[in-house]
Amino acid sequence: MEVRNRYVATRRHIEGAPTEADFEVREETARWSPDSGEVLVRNLYLSIDPYQLNRMKRSSASHLAVDGILPGQRDSPRGCCSPIRPSGRKRIAAYAAGEVVASASPEYAAGDVVAGVLGWEDYTLFRPSPAVLMSKVDASGGFPLSHHISVLGTSGMTAYGGLFEVCKPARGEKVFVSAASGSVGSLAGQFAKLAGCYVVGCAGTKAKVDLLKGKLGFDDAFNYKEEPDLKSALKRCFPDGIDIYFENVGGEMLEAALANMNPYGRVALSGVISEYTGAGRRAVPDLLEVIYKRITIRGFFAWDFLPRFAEFNAAIGEWIRQGKVQVLEDVSDGLESVPSAFAALFSGQNVGKKLVKLA
Amino acid sequence: MEVRNRYVATRRHIEGAPTEADFEVREETARWSPDSGEVLVRNLYLSIDPYQLNRMKRSSASHLAVDGILPGQRDSPRGCCSPIRPSGRKRIAAYAAGEVVASASPEYAAGDVVAGVLGWEDYTLFRPSPAVLMSKVDASGGFPLSHHISVLGTSGMTAYGGLFEVCKPARGEKVFVSAASGSVGSLAGQFAKLAGCYVVGCAGTKAKVDLLKGKLGFDDAFNYKEEPDLKSALKRCFPDGIDIYFENVGGEMLEAALANMNPYGRVALSGVISEYTGAGRRAVPDLLEVIYKRITIRGFFAWDFLPRFAEFNAAIGEWIRQGKVQVLEDVSDGLESVPSAFAALFSGQNVGKKLVKLA
Numbered sequence: 001m002e003v004r005n006r007y008v009a010t011r012r013h014i015e016g017a018p019t020e021a022d023f024e025v026r027e028e029t030a031r032w033s034p035d036s037g038e039v040l041v042r043n044l045y046l047s048i049d050p051y052q053l054n055r056m057k058r059s060s061a062s063h064l065a066v067d068g069i070l071p072g073q074r075d076s077p078r079g080c081c082s083p084i085r086p087s088g089r090k091r092i093a094a095y096a097a098g099e100v101v102a103s104a105s106p107e108y109a110a111g112d113v114v115a116g117v118l119g120w121e122d123y124t125l126f127r128p129s130p131a132v133l134m135s136k137v138d139a140s141g142g143f144p145l146s147h148h149i150s151v152l153g154t155s156g157m158t159a160y161g162g163l164f165e166v167c168k169p170a171r172g173e174k175v176f177v178s179a180a181s182g183s184v185g186s187l188a189g190q191f192a193k194l195a196g197c198y199v200v201g202c203a204g205t206k207a208k209v210d211l212l213k214g215k216l217g218f219d220d221a222f223n224y225k226e227e228p229d230l231k232s233a234l235k236r237c238f239p240d241g242i243d244i245y246f247e248n249v250g251g252e253m254l255e256a257a258l259a260n261m262n263p264y265g266r267v268a269l270s271g272v273i274s275e276y277t278g279a280g281r282r283a284v285p286d287l288l289e290v291i292y293k294r295i296t297i298r299g300f301f302a303w304d305f306l307p308r309f310a311e312f313n314a315a316i317g318e319w320i321r322q323g324k325v326q327v328l329e330d331v332s333d334g335l336e337s338v339p340s341a342f343a344a345l346f347s348g349q350n351v352g353k354k355l356v357k358l359a
Numbered sequence: 360m361e362v363r364n365r366y367v368a369t370r371r372h373i374e375g376a377p378t379e380a381d382f383e384v385r386e387e388t389a390r391w392s393p394d395s396g397e398v399l400v401r402n403l404y405l406s407i408d409p410y411q412l413n414r415m416k417r418s419s420a421s422h423l424a425v426d427g428i429l430p431g432q433r434d435s436p437r438g439c440c441s442p443i444r445p446s447g448r449k450r451i452a453a454y455a456a457g458e459v460v461a462s463a464s465p466e467y468a469a470g471d472v473v474a475g476v477l478g479w480e481d482y483t484l485f486r487p488s489p490a491v492l493m494s495k496v497d498a499s500g501g502f503p504l505s506h507h508i509s510v511l512g513t514s515g516m517t518a519y520g521g522l523f524e525v526c527k528p529a530r531g532e533k534v535f536v537s538a539a540s541g542s543v544g545s546l547a548g549q550f551a552k553l554a555g556c557y558v559v560g561c562a563g564t565k566a567k568v569d570l571l572k573g574k575l576g577f578d579d580a581f582n583y584k585e586e587p588d589l590k591s592a593l594k595r596c597f598p599d600g601i602d603i604y605f606e607n608v609g610g611e612m613l614e615a616a617l618a619n620m621n622p623y624g625r626v627a628l629s630g631v632i633s634e635y636t637g638a639g640r641r642a643v644p645d646l647l648e649v650i651y652k653r654i655t656i657r658g659f660f661a662w663d664f665l666p667r668f669a670e671f672n673a674a675i676g677e678w679i680r681q682g683k684v685q686v687l688e689d690v691s692d693g694l695e696s697v698p699s700a701f702a703a704l705f706s707g708q709n710v711g712k713k714l715v716k717l718a
Contacts (some may be wrong), residue, residue, distance in 0.1 A: 054647060061647035064622075250646050263423075272646045284641045287609050287631045288413060288420035291658035299650035 001040065001102050005030040007091055007121030008338045012071045013058040017277040017346045022056075023339035032102050038125045039108045040096035043118050047149045048341045049183070052094065053276045055135060065301070066093075067165055091119035097137065097149050098124065100187050113137040115148040120338050121141040121359060122285070133306070141317050150353035151320065151327045152313050154302040158270055159187035159246075160312045161194070161305035166268040166298050167244045171196030174238055178296075179248035180221065181208040181328070183353035184270055188246045189218050190325050197244070202235045204348040211351065215326055230256035244268070250275040254283040261293055269299040277346055328352020334359055360399065360461050364389040366450050366480035367697045371430045372417040376636040376705045379671055381415075382698035389482050391461050398467045400457040402477050404690075406508045407700045407713040408542070410660075411453065412635045424660075425452075450478035456496065456508050457483065472496040474507045479697050481717060492665070500676050509681065509712035510535040510546060510686045511672050513661040517629055517670045518546035518605075520664035522554070525583045525657050526603045530555030531596055535616055538607035539580065540567040540687070542712035543629055547605045548577050549684050556603070559596045561612070563707040570710065574685055589615035603627070609634040613642040617649065626656040687711020693718055 006027050011093040014022050023204050032040040054062035055069045062068075069092055094119035098107050105128045108114070116134030118124040125130055137148050150156070162184070163169060175192040179185045182203025189212070192199045201212045212221035220237050227233040234242065234256050241262035247254060250272025257267070289295065305312060319325040330350045332341045338356050345354055365386050373381050391399040413421035416429045421427075428451055434494050455477035459467050464487045467473070475493030477483040485491055496507050509515070521543075522528060534551040538544045539560025548571070559579040571580035574660045579596050586592040589639045593601065600621035605611060609631025616626070634640050648654065664671060678684040689709045691700045697715050704713055 026640050041396060058714060061618075061645055062651050064648075065651040076615060129489070254646075259420075262689065269650050271650065272670040275646060282643045283646060284643050286420055287613075287634060287658070289423075289658075291630065291660060292421045294658050294660070294663060296658075297656040298648065299648075299653050299655075301650060301653070305655060 001032045003030050003032075003040070003101075003123050005121055006335050007119065009092070010056050010069055010071050014053065014056040015058065018053060018056070018339075018343045019213070020339040020343055023342070025336055025338075030125060032104070032125060034102075034104050036104045036125075036127075039100055039125050040102040041114060041118055041124050041126065042101050043098040043122060043124060043358050044113075045097045045098050045149050046118075046120055046147050046335075046338065046356040046358065047095040047153065047155075048338065048345065048356060049094070049154070050271060050273045050276060050345050052342065053346070055092075062281075091121050091124065093117050093119050095149050095154050096124075097145050113139070113145065115153060120335070122335060133303075142236050143317065143320065145163075146329050146331065146357070147320070147327060148357055150183060150329055150355065151316060151325070155183040155353050156187055156316050157302040157305050157309060157312055158184045158300075159191055159318060161302065161308070162246060162270050162300055162302045163188050163191045163244075165305065166300055167246065167266045169195045169197050169244055173197050173243040174240060174262075175199045175244040175246065176234065176238065176242045176260075177201045177218075177246045177248070178224075178253050178257075179203070179271075179273060180212050180218065181216075181351050182248060182273075183245065183328075183350075185248050185287040186212075186216060186328050186352050187325070188268075190216055192244070192246070193217055193219075194319065194324060202233075208351060211328075224253070230258050234260040241265075246270060247272070249273055251281055251283050255285055258285050258289045258293075258295065261289070263293045263296055265293060265295045267295060267297040269297060270301075273346070303351065329355055331355045331357050333357055360391045362389050362399070362482050364461075364480055364482045365694055367499050367694065368413050368451070368479065369428055369430050373412065374413040374417065377412060377415070377698075377702045378551065379698040379702055382701075384695055384697075389484060391463070391484060393461075393466060394465050395463045395484075397486050398459055398464050399461040400473060400477055400483045400485065401460050402455050402457040402481060402483060402717050403472075404456045404505050404508055405477075405479055405694075405697065405715040405717065406454040406512065406514075407697065407704065407715060408453070408513070409630060409632045409635060409704050411451070411701065412576075412705070417537050419539075445698070450483065452476050452478050454508050455483070455515050456504050467495075472498070472504065477668050483692060492662075494668075502676065502679065505688050505690065505714055505716070506638060506679070506686060509542060509688055509714065510675060510684070514542040514676050514712050515546055516661040516664050516668060516671055517543045517659075518550055519675060520661065520667070521605060521627040521629050521659055522547050522550045522603075525659050526605065528554045528556050528603055532556050532602040533621075534558045534603040535593065535597065535601045535606065535619075536577075536605045536607070537562045537583075537616075538562070538630075538632060539577065540575075540688075540710050541607060542709075544605065544607050545571075545575060545687050545711050546684070547627075547629075548586060549575055551603070551605070552576055552578075553678065553683060561592075567710060570687075583612070590618050593619040602622075606631070608632055609642050610640055611642070614644055617632075617644050617652075617654065620648070620652055620654055622652045622691045624652055624654045626654060628656055629657040629660075632705070688714055690714045690716050692716050 100112040212218040251274040459471040571577040611634040
């Protein structure tokens, strides 16, 4: 079987904030045969995530965990995490949901709906193996398909694992969430409220701040762009100090949070989006704060919690059903909207999980 | 009873590297009476520790945990951790060992030898309470008195707790120790060897490097002052990466260690001496390293392990008796040598634990 496949590629390595011009949509013919052992998936929803930018840089610590993405999708020396065509050509891998069109594997049949690591393209071929993150979507929960790549996908896993496994919140603890209207922050803050914590978030517009304090039920929120001094802003919001910081931003926000943390505070380092777009933009933490307050800073990402994916999703799914967790999805239409959707993440234009729905 | 008491005081707040001229030895009359409830101790050995410098600054995150020290020993609004005279006047508190001269407490008798928080002075008065860290020295172990304020005091607790409780080393893991010839580093490295780890230390002279590789049994060591690039030096010493970093230095050393760490690496943040003498000298870590390698950075200090002090010391004492741990003590004579002994810590002149023996 042959299908005409469009895919998104980078035109060059990206070192600053991405723009639409950094990408192009290409076409190719994808070939599947019954003796290939492969599964052909028509993608339906693509996940658009900030961490992808690190993969697109020439050099990044992220390449330790996931391969860098080469301009124009040339061959790569390693295949980790990325679907690889029989030709050895790579795509921009992404968490996505799709429908099996043809399968040469006994594990999948045409018509199955799957979620896992697919790609920014119309069709993805994958060869089932324990190393490929892929699962059939359990439709019995009655959730929209998009939820399976947002709140029931990596965003939910990151928020749930980061909060409950990394931070271990106790009732009454004070929790600060940065980028709180984003895909992970919006969930981490709501989960912390459900854990009985006092929760304050920050975001970059008044509308987002209103959303946090209204629909999402945060105890308080502030617009960091209107605060001349982040340390003072956090002091105002946390007169008794911060016990847990769910960190999505980095830079000065981390410095300010550390300065306001209580003894034995925990920092869950989920992401540092403010540092992704500038190699020189870094947090310069006062390590004496970390020592004398016995703070723990721990980096993590969603894959760390894979063995507990089903357990986490059972808990999250129940909260959604009970109306205790609001799911924010920001959906663009069509593969050609991927570049603008991705660029928008870095200019603060999205609210909640950014997704692209394919026609 | 009245005794003529000499004590070391700061002349001013100290913001850079300390010099002898920053201190002066003063005299006063210390008064003890049988109805005071207090214990009068003649100090025999004083501990000289780098962290004390942070207490002498006008402002420091360390003041969150222990009071700042005011020039000339004026009154302080809080009394945490520091022995306070009936007059409310404070001394530079320090871990020390001494002999009880007079006691108005049923818990102590003249002639008892004690170790705990005393001060940089000839005599210290304290009022026994659960908040005062003090214990009678158990002479049955047969160790020199000095050991009770070095390897069996806070240095040993910091090294043992930091390594075994914070880092949880597994056999065969690769451990890097900075300031490895210092009071804590020299012990942390030896403990890591006893845990079956591969251990590399750094220090600032050839003699110290030889000491690490020879007497202390480190697998390797390097002189950081002769390395043009710390990242390359660590790459050379750890071709398979670092699993555990026992951090005593901060600044560029932390950045270089993070760049060479393996996934799930642990950083025990014991001290950052390179940052103590310059407010602007800071580590600028690449947080992407921390996230993608899922590194944990944890600040701690000796007091955290107080409930397990006896357990730790039993293990350490046994190792000393078996000749498995070498104890390095660098002893100066006389109270008047405290300022120069303290200043020497920051110019790398000491080897092992710096102590002052009082006449």
